[in-house]
Amino acid sequence: MRFDHETLGQRVRFASGQARESLAAEIDLLGASRVMVIAGQDERELADAVTADLPVVVHHDEVVMHVPADVADRAREVAAQHRVDLLVSVGGGSTTGLAKAVALTSGVPIVAVPTTYAGSEATNVWGMTESSKKTTGVDDRVLPRTVVYDASLMLSLPTGMSIASGLNALAHCVDSMWAPRADPINAALAGEGIRALNRGLPAILDDPRGLDGRERALYGAYLSAVAFASAGSGLHHKICHVLGGMFDLPHAQTHAVVLPHVLAFNVPTAPGAGERLATAFGSDTAVAGLAALRERVDAPKALRDYGMQESGIEPAARAVVEAAPADNPTPVTVDNITALLHAAWEGAEPR
Known part of the structure; x- marks a missing residue:
């Protein structure tokens, strides 16, 4: 048996009904003070509830499937304008993907709160779409520092x-x-x-x-x-x-x-x-x-x-x-x- 294997470094907090508490503990551990919450309009109420105890400076809700390049650019501008030091994504793969697009160019760390079973939150793979072509890549800057899993957040998923x-x-x-x-x-x-x-x-x-x-x-x-x-x-x-x-x-x-x-x-x-x-x-x-x-x-x-x-x-x-x-x-x-x-x-x- 012969192989090379790499395990990515990431913390996972898995507890049903505890997303708000897990997030607060994680932000305290990381020492973040200017949080950007990324969540689509359909997830806004849920995102507000689980991030209520965080030092949020901006909410961003322009989330589009397959992360179009222009959408990524606008999110990056928002992050720069507000001098954010942490990204919190609340949503599915498109939401996590947008946070990754911001992290890719800024280096700002991500804490991901998934609301689907997409799995993007546990990878260092990013993807963006431009001119009907989806480009993907691998970069450790886009791997969320921490994933907060709370199965109760999935109960409203059809x-x-x-x-x-x-x-x-x-x-x-x-x-x-x-x-x-x-x-x-x-x-x-x-x-x-x-x-x-x-x-x-x-x-x-x-x-x-x-x-x-x-x-x-x-x-x-x-x-x-x-x-x-x-x-x-x-x-x-x-x-x-x-x-x-x-x-x-x-x-x-x-x-x-x-x-x-x-x-x-x-x-x-x-x-x-x-x-x-x-x-x-x-x-x-x-x-x-x-x-x-x-x-x-x-x-x-x-x-x-x-x-x-x-x-x-x-x-x-x-x-x-x-x-x-x-x-x-x-x-x-x-x-x-x-x-x-x-x-x-x-x-x-x-x-």
């Missing part, structure tokens, strides 16, 4: 969005099995993440106001993100970045739709990863395990349901081939990626 967001987290686990820096530690984290999400997501569906399913899913989402941060971005994420940037598709739903197709595409040439995934799902095969979960939670099925046009498949396939990892288990060609995208577009069974 069930459908909870499922899509949780499947996005599951995609981090699957991609971590064969991403460019995949290693046994990533596989262990990803396997435990799958087990937690495989139990948590059905529990959310059965009892949307219960904490048990929410906590399991949140725990699984964190593990998935830690695995992904170390393993890097595999084929699944390259596909979703292309689709999100080109067609402005909803992030979580896109991941949920594409995931089974990438799994079916790679498993035949990655039998070791397939066995680990099958074990994590508690199924005979990885494909069957994911299919059973998706059927149980009524997962999103087709990209066309979210506004993608069939005419976009060909240019997207070419862009994916250019971005795909060179060491993906199954060799990537325009033809086989076109077939994969077409199946995902129409909601066909994974091939």
Whole structure:
């Protein structure tokens, strides 16, 4: 056994119903005195409640999916004008992504308070979109110093969005099995993440106001993100970045739709990863395990349901081939990626 593994330095405070207290303790520990709260308009009331005890100098609510470059620039200007020394993001992946865009150029640290299962809060990966192209990168300045997890903040997240967001987290686990820096530690984290999400997501569906399913899913989402941060971005994420940037598709739903197709595409040439995934799902095969979960939670099925046009498949396939990892288990060609995208577009069974 031989591998190189890097573990990112980050504190995690995980306690349901304690976000306000956890945040206050963290800000006191960090010694911040000029806090910028980043939260979309839909999250403003929640953000006000959990940041009530903080020295907030400005609230910023221009949060846009995929972090357009001009939106990032305006947030950076606000942070500079108010001389902020800490960013507190309260929201999903788009909110965390905007905070990362500010931190990338300013070096101001982030404390993230997630309200979805996106996982961005546990990675040092940033992404921004300009001219219909999403660019991503890795920089330790964007890794939140601390993550405050509070499953009670997820109770108002609609069930459908909870499922899509949780499947996005599951995609981090699957991609971590064969991403460019995949290693046994990533596989262990990803396997435990799958087990937690495989139990948590059905529990959310059965009892949307219960904490048990929410906590399991949140725990699984964190593990998935830690695995992904170390393993890097595999084929699944390259596909979703292309689709999100080109067609402005909803992030979580896109991941949920594409995931089974990438799994079916790679498993035949990655039998070791397939066995680990099958074990994590508690199924005979990885494909069957994911299919059973998706059927149980009524997962999103087709990209066309979210506004993608069939005419976009060909240019997207070419862009994916250019971005795909060179060491993906199954060799990537325009033809086989076109077939994969077409199946995902129409909601066909994974091939």
